[in-house]
Structure formats: C-alpha cells, structure tokens
Amino acid sequence: MADTRHPVGLDIVDKVLGEGFSANFASPEPFVQDAADHLYGEIWSRPGLSIRDRRLLTLGVLAAFGQGDQFALHAAGALKSGDLDADQLHEIVLHLAYYAGSSRGTVLRRAVLDALAQHKAG
Structure with missing residues (x-):
C-alpha cells in the first residue's frame, strides 16, 4: 500500500504547503516517510473534508x-x-x-x- 500512498502524499504536501515543498520529504527517515505516506497520503487526502x-x-x-x-x-x-x-x-x-x-x-x-x-x- 505504501507504493500508492507515497506519491499521493507528496502531491498533497505540495497542495497544502506549496509547490515543491515535497522535496523536504526526501529523507529516508521513518518519521518523514510516515508523515508523507500516512498524514498526507491517507489523512489529508480523504474525501470527507476539503x-x-x-x-x-x-x-x-x-x-x-x-x-x-x-x-x-x-x-x-x-x-x-x-x-x-x-x-x-x-x-x-x-x-x-x-x-x-x-x-x-x-x-x-x-x-x-x-x-x-x-x-x-x-
């Protein structure tokens, strides 16, 4: 599932924090990757709220x-x-x-x- 979450998460990061901000999520650290995958890829991208x-x-x-x-x-x-x-x-x-x-x-x-x-x- 992480394969689909990560690109979605990076796209949402750029929509939330500004174009290109997802470059800050290039770190291989688990905390950074989880923020991209889970927080942005699963939470911010849910359809229930804009x-x-x-x-x-x-x-x-x-x-x-x-x-x-x-x-x-x-x-x-x-x-x-x-x-x-x-x-x-x-x-x-x-x-x-x-x-x-x-x-x-x-x-x-x-x-x-x-x-x-x-x-x-x-």
Missing part, C-alpha cells in the same frame, strides 16, 4: 498549542494555494486569540505577518 477545511482545523490546533512556526508554514501554504487571503488570515488570528489566548494570538499575528511578507517577496 484541503481548505483541514487547513482551518490545523490552524486552530496549531494556535491552541502555540505552534507559531508551524502556523506560519500552514499560513504560507494557504496563501500559495489561494485557500486563504491576507484578510482571512488576520480574521483567523483575531478569532483564535480569544480561544487560544491573547499571548498566543501575538505569536499567530507574527506568524501571519511573516507568511505575508514571504508571500509578497515571492
């Missing part, structure tokens, strides 16, 4: 755990794919700050500003 839906859920969880770096990575992927725009990302930060905490909201705001700057730079 990638955008899964992205919103992921952003919420990352916010709740204060994972600013991962939040920025997924915000950048949302901008690249067109799933979310700058205004929507700012609204997400505002909304999540009240549920994840204001100090985490500050981290999320910085993550969005970094993702926007990276997206603008190109």
Whole structure:
C-alpha cells in the first residue's frame, strides 16, 4: 500500500504547503516517510473534508498549542494555494486569540505577518 500512498502524499504536501515543498520529504527517515505516506497520503487526502477545511482545523490546533512556526508554514501554504487571503488570515488570528489566548494570538499575528511578507517577496 505504501507504493500508492507515497506519491499521493507528496502531491498533497505540495497542495497544502506549496509547490515543491515535497522535496523536504526526501529523507529516508521513518518519521518523514510516515508523515508523507500516512498524514498526507491517507489523512489529508480523504474525501470527507476539503484541503481548505483541514487547513482551518490545523490552524486552530496549531494556535491552541502555540505552534507559531508551524502556523506560519500552514499560513504560507494557504496563501500559495489561494485557500486563504491576507484578510482571512488576520480574521483567523483575531478569532483564535480569544480561544487560544491573547499571548498566543501575538505569536499567530507574527506568524501571519511573516507568511505575508514571504508571500509578497515571492
């Protein structure tokens, strides 16, 4: 089954995190391979939710755990794919700050500003 999961997973990685990001999954380490095969090849690719839906859920969880770096990575992927725009990302930060905490909201705001700057730079 891994033979079909891996290419599907790499395709989803590029859809979620940006074209070419799957090159970061070239490592033979089991953790990296399992992320490509299972997380992206089986979970993100399921038909029950769109990638955008899964992205919103992921952003919420990352916010709740204060994972600013991962939040920025997924915000950048949302901008690249067109799933979310700058205004929507700012609204997400505002909304999540009240549920994840204001100090985490500050981290999320910085993550969005970094993702926007990276997206603008190109």
